[in-house]
Amino acid sequence: MSTDDRALFDYLLRLADSDLVLAQRLGEWVGKGPVLEEDIALTNVGLDLIGQARLWYAYATEVEARFAGAARTEDQLAFLRDGGDYRNLQLVEQPNGSYADTMARQFYFDQWHLRVLHALTSSRDPRVAEIAAKAVKEVAYHAERSADWVVRLGDGTEVSHARMQAALDDLWPYTGEMFAVDAIEQVLIDAGVAADVQALHASWRDGVAALCVDATLTVPAGEWMQGGRNRGGKQGVHTEHLGHLLAEMQFLQRAYPGATW
């Protein structure tokens, strides 16, 4: 089943890369959080995501060994791939911006992530199912937290409301990609391995809409989406921001190959 293994490898990178890139973004807040509790919370969420990324990468290396004979290590996957080989959603590579921007990005992602992991707990691939069962419990807390902030800022002051609304509007065009299915995902959905994201779209939209009501915000209306026609982050097409993020994240391994703690 080498064809399926190649698809599975790519799919595992999609899951892992989105976790890792978002964790790197959250790490940029270290020492700059608006209050100490937030600084700590952001990095704890980032830490969960790095832990999950490692579980996906570890499995990806085993799958790569099955079809390629030799496999790269977790670290090689994280630190020695260029932007075009990264499979993360474009949403998660967007810059931190204001706290409203960071929370809007987190909110859209958490609502998607929670549903995807929940679906993956019944994946026919037992390893995928057990990683998802572990991760979904952590992400349930991430989702509560980002929802809290969207309500707090949306239903806050005039300024916080305006900023939260602008952040939701600005990031909205990056959400379509989360529910787009290409040939790689379709193969795995048919095999009962991957989450059928199209089936999760309505639930995600309802969740976002319900929260916007509580937050006195308006669900963005635009239909136009980045990365349409399956030419987005999952296919290795990224916005200009990913390259800068990787330059910082990968610097040490690029400058000092094989360096260890």
Next chain:
Amino acid sequence: MVTAEQRAIAATARAAEAPRAVDPAMARDEGLARAQAWAALATIPDPEIPAISIVELGIVRDVRVEDGVLAVDITPTYSGCPATDVILHSITAALAEAGYPGARVVSKLSPPWTTDWIAPEGRRRLAAYGIAPPGAAAARIDVSGISPRRRPAVPVPCPRCASTRTRLLAQFGSTACKALYRCDACLEPFDYFKPH
């Protein structure tokens, strides 16, 4: 399809690879070895919450004798928990000290760790240490009803004065597994071990 011959070859290979039984007591009495191992593991404090042992935390899932050596199944609490590597090291060190060097530690993800596995004694120790012990873990993850306006408020009693007039300050405290609360009765902040 694995043939009997392949199984025999694999068994021989395993036997050749496996270190020899290091303690004759283990060969005589596996039950004793397991009991001594559990006792040794019960002395290992959690690196981040030293008031409670890794056994009380529910991290140790199984101890058995395999090919003459001890095998210990553990499960990580959170996937990104930085204490995991320290715990692995502490286990092999404690078992070696108890007379069982070369123990195999296997990390298992399934079933995923839950705070429901924290023993009653562990919960008492957490509270005495100033950390409110976790309530019952959610039976299932609810993907809807994520809004703070629709979420049922679960009272978290203050570990100092037992008042339930407490409120959430931050969903993450000093570690990923704890939330930060404040007691409105005694005005002290405290950590809450989140149900997980």
